[in-house]
Amino acid sequence: MAAPIAYSLIATDLDGTLLRGDDTLSDRSLAALARVADAGAQHLVVTGRPAPRVRPLLDDLGATGLAVCGQGAQVYDAGADRLLWSITLDRELAETALGKIEAEVGQVYAAVDQDGVDGLTLIEPGYLMPHPTLPAVRVDRRDELWGEPISKVLLRHPHLSDDELATTARSVVGSLATVTMSGPGTVELQPCGITKATGLALAAEHLGLRPADTIAFGDMPNDIPMFDWAAHGVAMANAHPELKSVADEVTLSNEDDGIAVVLERLLGGAAQYGPLTLSIEP
Helix, strand or coil, X not given: CCCCCCCCEEEECHHHHHCCCXXXXXXXXXXXXXXXXXXXXXXXXXXXXXXXXXXXXXXXXXXXXXXXXXXXXXXXXXXXXXXXXXXXXXXXXXXXXXXXXXXXXXXXXXXXXXXXXXXXXXXXXXXXXXXXXXXXXXXXXHHHHHCCCEEEEEEECCCCCHHHHHHHHHHHHHHHCEEEXXXXXXXXXXXXXCXXXXXXXXXXXXXXXXXXXXXXXXXXHHHHHXXXXXXXXXXXCCCCHHHHCCCCEECCCHHHCHHHHHHXXXXXXXXXXXXXXXXXXX
């Protein structure tokens, strides 16, 4: 058994945080997470990706525990391949919110993540996936997006920056939905009041852990509620300035094993690691 670690719960975002830009996990990160497990701590993925898009990663990790998915709208049990908890975005409210946004900024391109462990990502004409390695199904018309229950809507604008689109969306959507920005080209609408902290709190309670037991890692403004909830928030060097401004510390970038650097420090030094690279398949 390794020496104990200061935190019993290690909460990590995926894109731009734990994963490198090519959707791989480095051998050093894998070694650090293995040492965390040996020390008796839990690693919890807290991501905007829906459960079906996280399952391949968890399978490759051999993870059988919980993951927080869909920006906090889902708590997924990898071992049982089921959702312990999920909340959907009302599709009529989503349509109304989308109309209000387009009334301000003109046409946007939309996609949705369907609810459930086998839910699809549907994209309307003109929408480009920010992560081309992730599978998506293109539909012919926007109204086809609303055929099944959804966990969130993803938005892109042909000209506005993510910050500009998110700011305008927040100003007009009100209580219809929560607006988040989770990565380049990724502005999202999710159920009102739902954030990563919502799912993290539920998962931690299930594990018998508290905010005081938790260190969280992230890179985008959607990670701010998670940082507010956890005892210690660590932003990546590549993080959005808004997240860096509220972080307790800033580590190296996701490409430079920033999470591993912090975990090694907490565990009392770096371990030897082999030439293993984990690739996440769509």
